[in-house]
Amino acid sequence: MAMPMPPFKTVPMEEDGELRRGPWTLEEDTLLIHYITRHGEGRWNLLAKSAGLKRTGKSCRLRWLNYLKPDIKRGNLTPQEQLLILELHSKWGNRWSKIAQHLPGRTDNEIKNYWRTRVQKQARQLNVGSSEGFVEAARCFWMPKLLQKVEQTCSFNGMSSQSCMDPSSSTIKNHSSENSSDFTNISEQTELTSPSAYDHTQIVEESCNIGYDMEGFALESISAAGFYEETNWISSEMTDALWNIDEMMFRELEEIGINIHNFKP
DNA sequence: AACCACGGCAACCGCCAATAT
DNA sequence: CATATTGGCGGTTGCCGTGGT
Secondary structure, eight states, X not given: OOOOOOOOOEEEOSSSSEEEOSSOOHHHHHHHHHHHHHHOSOOXXXXXXXXXXXXXXXXXXXXXXXXXXXXXXXXXXXHHHHHHHHHHHXXXXXOHHHHHXXXXXOOHHXXXXXXXXIIHHHHHHTTOOSHHHHHHHIIIIIHHHHHHHHHHHHHHTTOOHHHHHOTTSXXXXXXXXXXXXTTHHHHHHXXXXXXXXXXXXXXXXXXXXXXXXXGGGSHHHHHHTTOOOSSSOSOHHHHHHHHHHHHHHHHHHHHTTOOOGGGOX
16 A cells, blocks of 8 residues: 655654654555564554554554454445444444444444445435434335345345355355344354455445445435425335335345344334 | 545544553 | 553544546
């Protein structure tokens, strides 16, 4: 990730010189990677000094966990991952690290950024003023649409949704979980076990031109159908109708172990 | 071509809990 | 037990790229 050296801000350091801040350079990344490869993680303040980095331990830890760690996934979140985030957030709220534990290779920072930039933007566009309205939007628009994306992804690949997300399939690993909540099933099913599995998902995703994608069913689709209202933007009748439309898809997901009851109106 | 506005995201900040001394 | 240090987390900031005018 070579980039021009920015005019670094520095903060005073008691002893030798100053602490660097701002974007990491390639040289710093290399130092950190090599040090951790040899000595492992932990004791971040000591690590920073020992590695010759003029950074705080916190900064080193953050850089490693959010960017340099080998198993970090880059690129757009898949529809499956977006679906999982919506569901887990409805359960746990802004517990980003907890949510991230169920999305292998994704960091809490990435999920947090996704939520703030994509999901909350959509909420604004839908003029969802209340948390209840937000949940409703997630239930009635985002979830079905994401499920549709999942379907498309699977069918494009010549797979049924069952095999696409089947824990016993070759690309998905089923593993025991520390708790038995309704949500662990999904996270298990979306855990990718090998780089090839991940690459495969990426290829399919790019081919279908999907990724961060909730724009298509935003304000225009609602207002065009005459559904949008300033104060009570979605009627119960519409909720029922939309739900019926997606019922089959939801049933299919339930069959493969995804619990979507929390999103039913 | 220049400027501006906006979105995405890496990095920082502050707080708190856990651990070490 | 008290204090200091470290690590982890969620919230926030600010830089940079991009698209629009």
